[in-house]
Amino acid sequence: MLTHYTHSLTSGPRRNTHLLLCWLAFFSCSILEPKKNTATKPEEHADREPKPYAHSDPKIAREIQAEEDEDEASRMFRNQYDTDVTTWSPAGRLFQVEYAMEAVKQGSACVGLRSRTHAVLAAANKAASELSSHQRKVFRVADHAGVALAGLTADGRVLSRFLRSECINHAFVYDAPLPVSRLALRLADKAQVCTQRSWKRPYGVGLLVAGLDESGAHLYYNCPSGNYFEYQAFAIGSRSQAAKTFLERRFEGYNDYTPDQLIRDALSAIKETLQGEKLTSSNCTVAIVGRKDDGTVEPFEMIDNKRIQEIIESMEAVEEAPVAAAESSSMQEDKGTDAAPMDI
């Protein structure tokens, strides 16, 4: 082989390259083949892991098996299509974008909710260690809008700066605040660019954009994929499902909520994500923006710690009061009124 190669060195440049490429192709095929192809075959894999359930009807059981095999096969080849964002998988997915959305799920929780006139953002503070300060997750973007982010906070910081300059430029040219839907759109377009350039990567941060414009208060969620949706209430980040379940039960009344009620619900939602840990003003941040009944605008501002602590304490008092009332009414004789404890 080696002598053949040295002989071809004298035969001119074009033939040399041709032979070199053949040699490399042969070499890579034998050495660089992925190991996993030889290791897992669907039947072997099925024997190792017990099936979650076995359908009694054999025909349906076969269909389920075929589906699982398909999934298994696509999972097997996932790593071949996830190297860069400009590669599609055979199933029509961009894995890099999906991985970026995973990064959002790893960040600490954020929730947003809105009524017709006010929008509230709340975030659970996470500190890198006991010695450090917690990461800033809620940013003011303009007087009328702000964002809360989950995921790679560095990406979020850069995006906040972009949003701020967009708002300033719009106000400079049009002498009016940038409507929140347009703000979300600019952000989404910026995120989409990173999903279609081979030298870029998607932003690893999900943003809850809350703001007030002529048509009222709005809340948007912007994904790393470049998608964005408007929400009445939403939660993102780790353990956000607990918050989402809480919000799903209550969101239908939010349009008529007072700002105070919105803040309470936001804090309760954050509390759900803390799962056992005590909610204090030091492990959450809350911000609100809205238009009061008399038409004056409350600009986007973080609520200071003292007020948050007061609200948390009053929330805890309300929780304990019905419990105490229930205990006392069960101990006493029936006084005649059949009011349930919650009705007091």
Next chain:
Amino acid sequence: MSRRGDWVYENNGGTCVAIAGADYCVVAADTRLSVGYSILTRDHSKICELADKCVLASSGFQGDIKVLHKNLAARELLYQHQHNKRMSCPAMAQLLSNTLYYKRFFPYYAFNVLGGLDSEGKGCVFTYDAVGSYERTGYSAQGTGSSLIMPVLDNQLKSPSPLLLPARDAVTPLSELEAVDLVKDVFASATERDIYTGDKLEIVVINKAGTKREYIELRKD
């Protein structure tokens, strides 16, 4: 003045004055906008509040002044976002100077007077030429009536010479009310002889309590 076909500026007239006190600053400007021998409007503000302790008054070409004020306000908002606090008056003074010099070869036709409180709460006034040369002083006047007003302020506010050592403070020992009265008198005098000054006087007073605005009638001829 527009004998040249390419003259892109126009002087809309007006006068601006600022006086610094120990813990306050008075910034005043008339509200007349003119072109040539005509009056465009009697009710136009030349004053722009850039930050809570920083107020800019400019006279000259209104097109350039509008855009200059907008530019500075946008830069101040950016500063707020980045530093989590409002811009101080000395910082704004430097920014204004840089902004003006940036257009050294196509200047903003704006004659500016910046007034406010510095980081220690003392009154400060910065006076500019059209291309950004600036100086911190105790008082200043700019605009069409400046040559009528400045000698009177020199006489009344008696700023010590900058050649003295140790450096003496240029801020006036007058109280806030006395300074506002002086401003009213000085504008009344300028209105008599300067055709571009008159109609209404807008006075903004900045002290640690905040900003206060006042309007005084001037001669309308």
